[in-house]
Amino acid sequence: MTAFTGSWNYPTRVLFGPGRIAELPAACRQAGVSRPLFVTDPGLRDSAIVRRALEVLAGAGLGTAVFSDVKANPTSANVDAGVAAYREAGADGVIAFGGGSGLDVGKLVALMVGQTRPVWDFEDIGDWWTRADADGIAPIVAVPTTAGTGSEVGRGAVVTNEETHEKKIIFHPKLLPAVVVSDPELTVGLPPKLTAWTGFDALAHCLEAFSAPGFHPMADGVAANGARLVKTYLPRAVADGTDIEARSNMLAAASMGAAAFQKGLGAIHSMSHPVGALYDTHHGLTNGVVMPYVLLANRSAIEERFGHLARSLEISGGFDGFIEWVLRFRKELHVPHSLGELGVGEDRVDELAEKAERDPSTGGNPLPFKAADFARLFRAAIRGDLDAARG
Numbered sequence: 001m002t003a004f005t006g007s008w009n010y011p012t013r014v015l016f017g018p019g020r021i022a023e024l025p026a027a028c029r030q031a032g033v034s035r036p037l038f039v040t041d042p043g044l045r046d047s048a049i050v051r052r053a054l055e056v057l058a059g060a061g062l063g064t065a066v067f068s069d070v071k072a073n074p075t076s077a078n079v080d081a082g083v084a085a086y087r088e089a090g091a092d093g094v095i096a097f098g099g100g101s102g103l104d105v106g107k108l109v110a111l112m113v114g115q116t117r118p119v120w121d122f123e124d125i126g127d128w129w130t131r132a133d134a135d136g137i138a139p140i141v142a143v144p145t146t147a148g149t150g151s152e153v154g155r156g157a158v159v160t161n162e163e164t165h166e167k168k169i170i171f172h173p174k175l176l177p178a179v180v181v182s183d184p185e186l187t188v189g190l191p192p193k194l195t196a197w198t199g200f201d202a203l204a205h206c207l208e209a210f211s212a213p214g215f216h217p218m219a220d221g222v223a224a225n226g227a228r229l230v231k232t233y234l235p236r237a238v239a240d241g242t243d244i245e246a247r248s249n250m251l252a253a254a255s256m257g258a259a260a261f262q263k264g265l266g267a268i269h270s271m272s273h274p275v276g277a278l279y280d281t282h283h284g285l286t287n288g289v290v291m292p293y294v295l296l297a298n299r300s301a302i303e304e305r306f307g308h309l310a311r312s313l314e315i316s317g318g319f320d321g322f323i324e325w326v327l328r329f330r331k332e333l334h335v336p337h338s339l340g341e342l343g344v345g346e347d348r349v350d351e352l353a354e355k356a357e358r359d360p361s362t363g364g365n366p367l368p369f370k371a372a373d374f375a376r377l378f379r380a381a382i383r384g385d386l387d388a389a390r391g
Helices: 020-031 048-059 076-089 100-112 192-211 217-239 244-260 267-279 283-297 299-312 318-332 346-358 360-364 371-383
Strands: 006-009 013-016 036-039 065-067 093-098 140-144 156-161 166-171 179-182
Touching (some): 013 020, 020 140, 020 179, 076 156, 100 156, 140 244, 156 267, 166 267, 179 244, 192 217, 192 267, 192 283, 192 299, 217 244, 267 371, 283 371, 346 360
Parallel strands (some): 036 065
Antiparallel strands (some): 156 166
């Protein structure tokens, strides 16, 4: 289907379209990789799409070691094990293959193979990324298999510190993969539930980038159109996983959200990160649950902007109409209304709130939120009380 095939350099080299996994060896050559470590998650390791990718690589004479010791919410131990596998294989680059966990671990393995400092020293704070030895970062080829995280076009990766139970965003410009192979056929087998959850991650990226303060009209435009694609195509992808038009547009929307959020994220992610770290919830699902609570809390700063966004998405009623659409959209796609339904209790609200205040995403929120603000939002989201979230 040529209408959904293209190659572009934004923000990196992207080979997009059905069947383009066949070009994975060429992507490796473009990135300067001849002995890749193939990083994926255990759920994909024995899948047909991984077998196909490995067959393509073998057919091109690329010897490939596979690493799949990756949790759904990856930890630094996963990264350390990946670095050991990289060195044992004598690899010269990484193929990061999968959803957010596989992509993020693959990128962090590429970062850490050439570093002497711990991964936490490269957290996305100020100019901490300059601590890294840039020459030691291995080249990365990314192959997304879900349409959500957008990590294939991002310069950061998320990893959980198991000692502190905190998710950390690690950043370096060279974490941006050199080449991306975005083949929507690889997402066809994703179950409806995971299709919906990852889709809400993409939507959260778009909405938070659009909400972030500052002047960045390019990011705003990409975010608005990404949200439009999610609104149009996520229900279709959930209803029929073989709908290549829907899968293609959702894969594009995920990359668009990640490209846009260089402008900033916000309290949706600030809340989702500690919940995921403490309760091991799915990141995209958690974003979808807390989304309306955060939007309502930010109303005074984003109401006018979201009135414009609502019109561009053909949603009537301005900001209020947009919130009503989010609630209907969540219900249609079977996303729970409250964090309580995910097993989150009020007994750890203070801990969650403190971690949310420290999260790097908080700096991009359109309003300054402190721990007390997050505690109020967590209680509202746990109870399912939208009125309590209103700013």
